[in-house]
Amino acid sequence: MDGTSQSQPQPPEQTPTSLSPSAQLDLAITLALHNWPVLSLAVQSSWGGPTSADKRDWLCAAIAELFTDRPDTDAGDLEEVLLQVMNDEFDVVVDDESAGDVADRIIDLKGKIDKGDLEMVNKLWEDWKQREGKASSVGLFKRVETNDEDQETDEDEEEDGEDEDVEMEDAPATRPPREVIEPEVDEDGFTKVVGRRKR
Template structure:
């Protein structure tokens, strides 16, 4: 399931904004995005990402004492267990810190940054879908041209092609070595 189509506009309550922030941050994480696009978690990689979004939301709601380090450990563990990806850069820590910052903002009733992230996500999604539709249009046009060319070719008569040139080199003449009167072979310089 494509998470771009499943994310809905944010509601007005803090929990919904936090859930949206978690989903946006995880969908923007390059390591997870690559793992999902490459199906490193199997054919249900997208579902695993969606499950991770829900699991993090539940963890933050059920255990309010969760900090960025706890969340980073969970992200690293899930990437390793579910996608067979070892995260050895700082990206898991950055993602965890970003999610915890959004949690703090929603606790204070500040939703502006999440709203901006949501709008950026929507614009990026629209650009991707318009680029994909342009590709489909160009691809369809190319197929039409190929069909026309094939029809044109079938109407033409066969053209007599001459014999193909030989790709095999003619053997070189072997130069017999000169032997002097003492029985020694003469050494000649190459030209």
């Protein structure tokens, strides 16, 4: 033996260019949401419960579907969706204007993809690969490809006359409404401060 190890053949380099346009948009949305610090912290801290990561994936798919159902969706509409999902699913009130920044970025990415300009998506993808490592990047890429295939299957089923309401099964279960706790006031007129329960 000469001491040199033989390297395993590497799979071909994956790039957004190899995806269909709808999958390119899915990837762009996914990367934009994964780069949103507030959402990343919510997922890492499981503020949305044990399915926090699944809720983020669901949000990515929901935004892509929003563009399909309502092509005129703008950054303002998208910001409202992001704020509502963060509040409803992760119990987080986002007041740092970052939701608006993420919405603007997604709208900008969509506009570029619609024109066939993948420079920004490629840059986000390269940054993601460097930061997260190859294994994580391949997993993310595969998930986007799989979602794209599932979407094509869903479209075929709809054309066959299937009921469209079936798609609602993909949405994460919503929590029951929270019980409102009335503040306790002692005889001196002071309001008792009650800490929030840890999940």
